[in-house]
Amino acid sequence: MGIREYSNKRIPLLGQDNNALTWLIIINGTIFILLNFLKLVYFFSEVPLDLFQHQIVDWFSLPASIEKIGSRPWTLITAMFSHIGVWELISTLLWLWGFGYILQDLTGNNKLLPIYLYGGFVGGVFFLLINNIFPVFAQRVDFIPPMMGGSAAVMAVAVGTTTLAPEYRIFPLINGGIPLWVLTLIFVAIDYATIASASGGMAVAHLAGGAVGFLYIKQLGKGHDMGAWMTTFWNWCDSLFNPEKREANISAKDRVYYKTTQPPYTKTPNLTQQKLDDILDKINQEGYHMLTDEEKSFLKKASKEEL
Numbered sequence: 001m002g003i004r005e006y007s008n009k010r011i012p013l014l015g016q017d018n019n020a021l022t023w024l025i026i027i028n029g030t031i032f033i034l035l036n037f038l039k040l041v042y043f044f045s046e047v048p049l050d051l052f053q054h055q056i057v058d059w060f061s062l063p064a065s066i067e068k069i070g071s072r073p074w075t076l077i078t079a080m081f082s083h084i085g086v087w088e089l090i091s092t093l094l095w096l097w098g099f100g101y102i103l104q105d106l107t108g109n110n111k112l113l114p115i116y117l118y119g120g121f122v123g124g125v126f127f128l129l130i131n132n133i134f135p136v137f138a139q140r141v142d143f144i145p146p147m148m149g150g151s152a153a154v155m156a157v158a159v160g161t162t163t164l165a166p167e168y169r170i171f172p173l174i175n176g177g178i179p180l181w182v183l184t185l186i187f188v189a190i191d192y193a194t195i196a197s198a199s200g201g202m203a204v205a206h207l208a209g210g211a212v213g214f215l216y217i218k219q220l221g222k223g224h225d226m227g228a229w230m231t232t233f234w235n236w237c238d239s240l241f242n243p244e245k246r247e248a249n250i251s252a253k254d255r256v257y258y259k260t261t262q263p264p265y266t267k268t269p270n271l272t273q274q275k276l277d278d279i280l281d282k283i284n285q286e287g288y289h290m291l292t293d294e295e296k297s298f299l300k301k302a303s304k305e306e307l
Helices: 020-044 047-057 075-079 088-108 112-133 153-166 180-193 200-221 226-243 245-246 254-255 274-288 293-305
Strands: none
Touching: 020 047, 020 075, 020 088, 020 112, 047 245, 075 112, 088 112, 088 153, 112 153, 112 200, 112 226, 153 200, 180 200, 274 293
16 A cells, blocks of 8 residues: 554654655755855845845746746746745744654655655646636736745645544644644645635645645555655665665675576586587597586586687
8 A cells, every 4th residue: 555554663863864854854954045145145245135036036936927937947846945034944844844754654755755846846837827827816927926935845745644644643732632634724724715815826836735745645545656756766866876775775696696597506617628628529429419417518608708
């Protein structure tokens, strides 16, 4: 099934190998530091911050206009990792840590990253569609703030985790704990209530991300892992730059035995020119059919090695 019952025996620490939660936190934090460092450079250079928005931030955030996305399509990916405000980053990482921790504890380290990426990407696509198809948004699309931050991606993680274990409880000291479905329902209800507002595109993006998380877990329950190709690709890339891991994946049989068509533990003749001459003389005198199995094997091996 790909999903196992919850067990609180394993704690996915930040330093654990292949921990997707660690990498997501590092990537979000690194881009936040980079953007704010550049912002400081503009500030102390007495350059207007509007120019910083135009020259830097616009190349990381997802514009609402489809016309603009044509010149920077990569923002469908970078937007979900980019934050400027401190509280925006803290909010994203807290939700990501809370739900991502539980998801990894229930499904392992290979499901969080695909759900995050799928949720952020689909959320970005719906953000573009809503703001460009419906006239109420399209008529002012140039004035709609770009999409920035991992909210849609985190929504996918939150809904996916809740779909997997809706009765999982957190904060156990509060009346026995709060079920995940309660927190997620509040999260979804807030976005639903803000669709009919100036930020309706963002609200729809969040809900679309949540739908992706729900679909991913449902498919996983049927034995279909929608993110398996990402895991395979990641392992392949990791093995390119980490020979030790590539060697560790080789079976003991392949490491110990040579590549040969000859079964192990069979007697291998010592290749010498004298022995080869003796066998050829025997063939001339008695015929090939009079050779022993060992002599035939020797002759075959000698022919391959051009002795």
